[in-house]
Amino acid sequence: MESSFKERVINIIRLIPHGKVASYGQIALYAGLPRAAREVGWILKASKDDMPWWRVLNNRGRISIEGNWEADKGLQRKLLEAEDIEIREDFTLDIEQYRWRITQEEAKKLQLPHEAIERIIQKYKL
DNA sequence: ATAATGACATGTT
């Protein structure tokens, strides 16, 4: 089953350009469910082959993959470093320095909910 | 149908 929320999340993540990153909550906000950061994680896990999953981090600038994902954790750092993003020893980074911001044109093209647009403007200064 | 879980976020200590 494919919810429109899921499709929006996938489309949004695909817009993140080389060398930029976004947080789970930020993606959820763009997709219209501001408090559904965890769902973005679910979608990433299920569709990691269809999008640049490594450009999505938690809002504290930390690579969140733990446990069984240890292998991918190292891979994520490698992929980010390959895009000239500096990662510290403890897998953290200065997310604000690299945070991607959606453009009005992109938001319009994705037909994001009007509510979402307002929240984006308020929080991330679209 | 209810309860637990999770690649999270935010506010309070």
Place this chain on the structure above:
DNA sequence: TAACATGCCATTA
């Protein structure tokens, strides 16, 4: 700054 609590909501059990 870091640990803990609470909120979220789709997915699992």
